[in-house]
Amino acid sequence: MGLQSGRAGCYLHMALSRIFLLVTALVAASGTAVIAAPDIRVVGLFKDRAVVKIDGRQRILRIGETSPEGVRLVSADSESAVLEVDGKEIRGTLDGRVSARNRSPETQSVQIMRNSHGMYTTVGSINGLPVAFLVDTGATQVAMNAAAARRLGIDYRVVGVPAAVTTASKIERAWAVTLDSVKVGNIQLKNVPGIVLEGSQPSKVLLGMSYLGRLEITNDGRLMTLRKKY
8 A cells, every 4th residue: 555655745846747748838938937035027128228127126237147036148139039047048029027936927017217306217128229218297298309319210300390498597499299109117108299499498408298198107205106097
């Protein structure tokens, strides 16, 4: 009886091992890498750069750079990033977790920390090109200066509608435009109204209410959370 129980236990152990190996193979074939730690999420992809959240901390990595947590960026393009963790290479897609921690799907949300100057700044993209944003709930639209618009390939004099914007010092000549896409983290919105000011202001691209107004915003004074409305 004891020998039969021992054999049954052995067979059960072998069966469970085969199941584990099969699940591992299926996960690898699906393109989702499995690692024990840290918890990693790709939140921004650009040519030769990636924005990665590692255990909740946002890192901007260029190819060859290693984060303080030991995650190295091997390659990156607009589709995916290859990261090296503990000597193993793993591929992550936009907002795809590359951790072994099982969690229910999360709502689309972004957390932005207040910087040392008391401002909320973050990275994102406009029309697929990288942008450093200053979050400004006082701005009615996503606003940028002429140089930023040219860098983003926005021919505002051709596609825009002439307008005027009142700044703190004077009335500025401007053009109203429609941005094909504005993206922060995993929240991408299409056809976002924007404004291009002819001068050098604003010095940073303002993430205004034409984007923020379509989201749920919570702010505890230190951390701002943006959530996509459904």
